[in-house]
Amino acid sequence: MANKRSMNMKLLNARLTSKLSIVLFGLVLVFSAEAQSGPSRGGGGDPMGGIDLPPGFLEQNKDYKFPDDITKYTATDFLMLVRRTDIRSSFYNSDMSATISMVTVSPDRGTKTFKQQIFRRDKDDAFLMITLEPESRKGQGMLRVDNNMWRYDPTSRKFTHTTIKDTYENSTVTNNDFRRWQRSIDYSVEKISSGTLGNYNVIIGELKANNDEVPFPYIKMYIEADRKIVLKVEEYSLSMKLLRTAYYTQYVQIGDSFVPTVQIFQDGLIPEKRSQTTYTNISTKPLPDYYFTKEYLERVSQ
């Protein structure tokens, strides 16, 4: 009798699980259909809820009239200049992808080389970075979309949250350096002056952070006046200790956007330690929407 009841129970359970399987398969099909009728590929995909730019951020700057004489710049002019460099560092009308090599020279740790593939969709504040080299870290990656950010470890197949303030691979480079710039949002102007840097006339602005999300509370920017591109940034601690100096020594211009393709970083605390990031294989070809998903990060990793 007990055996018969047990058999019946097992049969009932098997039927329940079978029905559950059918329901779940149905859900897969429904969601598959939804996915296939989703947004079109590439830069034309629906926004994924990107960062909210301040009202008029793009429009106000478009027709802003900058002084012809660099000695006449006011704090407002300089902040608009920084905003112009922010906007020009971005690709609001297209996607962007590139390969970045980063070489770090340390007096204690020697020379280390890393290579990354990055994908950007700035209008959604979407950013994906995948390690290509060294081979031992190939496939590790980071995905950021709006306020959601994940780091992926292919060994344990685990995604974890991280912060944008993280230092990248113990170098003088931070994760922030790979993103579009937004210094005009994060900082306010304290003091301005003018000078020269090599062959270029520059406007020099000292800025203070207006939030604690940025890694450096104070920065000093050197911006080339004619084409309005950043050449040098000094980054300071709260006690005004120089922590890092960044040099942007090569740019490419694609449309209205400027990409600093050679960036040299010198550590302020260990002056012999320096890094260089070099961009290559740049493209503004539209990227598929699925690139900015955890699934893609998992698939292209080891």
Next chain:
Amino acid sequence: MKTRTMRCFGPIVMIGFSLWCVVGLWAQTSGTSTGTTAPTNTTTFTSTIPPEVIDEDSLFGGSKDIVTVIDESTASAGTVQLVEDTKTYPVFLLSGTAGAGLYGNYTPVGSSSSDTQALYGAVNLSGLRIDYLPTKNLHFSISGDLLTVPDDIIAASVTTFADLRHSELVRLYVASSFDYDPSIGLSTYSLDELFVDTHIDEKVFFRLGKQRIRWGVGYWYQPSDVLSLSAIDPDDPTAARDGPFAFKVDVPMNLNHLMVYMVPPVSGSAASSSIASKYDWIVNGWELSFGGYGRADMLARPRAIFSFTGAIGTFDVYGENVLLYGSDRIYVKESSTSPGTYETYRRETTPFFQSTLGIKYSAGYSSGLSYSFHAQGYYNGTGYADSSIMQNPSAIAVIKADYPDTYKDSASAAGAGMWYLAGSASVSGRFGEGRDLTQVTGSMYGMSNFSDRSLRFNPTLKVAIGDQGGRTTVTLSCLTAIGNMGSEYAPKGNRTTPALSFSALNDAIELEVSVPISLNTDFSVNKVQTAFSVFWNAVQFD
């Protein structure tokens, strides 16, 4: 997985070491090289290595303009190669360290005849790894660690993988590992992963085969990780865990996505198959996950899952909640009719609840000061309110006898408790500058099973001098377990292990000393052992 007694290991090691040497020489004559391919547009640029001396006049004073204009249509049609960056295949890479030195152990208090008192010359191969990429889409890798003394292997492990891609999203992947445990003289071979990835029109993705699966957002406890086959290592919670053979269907919808796992029968019976599904929903910076699991023969009970992760103010918060219809556990209790004996029972029709909640906070300042803390509590409704019964060998023997095929998770103290708490904290400061830059970090993690009153914690103090401790790093730690013999976090009873590790000259010199001390129940010293090693890592492949 298959285990067998370790035999004739010496020749294998010798052959393996010879292969390392041969391939190492080969690697030095091979490697990546650059080409001159320029798909659409090539611009000659400077070196990718930072200059030795940064001279601003040199950086910005050249005759060439620092801005290169690229036509929009060119950039949107393909890639623009700015520096020579063409990898040529095949590629051989060798990394890791090889060193020689001394290894020994000594038992000053409470030694027995089975305790060795020895000092050996030893060879240590650490993180040695060979990568071979015959083409862009094929990658073979083997890595291993080996500590050997003249007439014995102290420790050995090897992991391998092959990543064979037909295209970016279609591939065959296989990974396996080998470990040698000298304490029991066994070698273990394990097939870690073997799966095929494919997709339909880049909309629906499939992973078919044995694979690691990591559900859940918890750190020390993950009740919603129903598919992993091994328990979380309390001292290394992020370590890879064994996964099942499964068919995974994944449908991403921007950041949201739906996953369905179908686990085919694990025994001869079709009823041993199971299915699990989860939907991740991203909303306002929160990731909410809804899932379910069922197995046809009900050996593992059906359950509904809800987990979340996000931030409240500056605190990261996560949680997992699982509602089960019945418990997977085979319970044991002392017989009411025959005291001193034990009997098993199941609870298959009662609803159970498991819930965990975690909170994290970290802050860092440009002054170099940083601190963090992390706490996670766990209520396991399927556990014993008093899980000390799992310390009784007779009780465990009854479970194994009554359910010889299915006792696996029920005959262990791991996860048998009802109330848990774990946490970690750290504070770090930076001092000095230049090559004297010093980073001092104090940290501790700990975990407790209140149901069997066992506790494990590990305070650590680390002093790193130079860039990332490249000149010198000193670490002091003291892993301590308190509890009865057989308890979850103190399986060997009360025990503390002070340890010191020292490295210098970019890890060329490494010294480690540990002193495991076994304590009696009244915390008097029962036995003191020491293990020590010092190595000169003369060969560093990087």
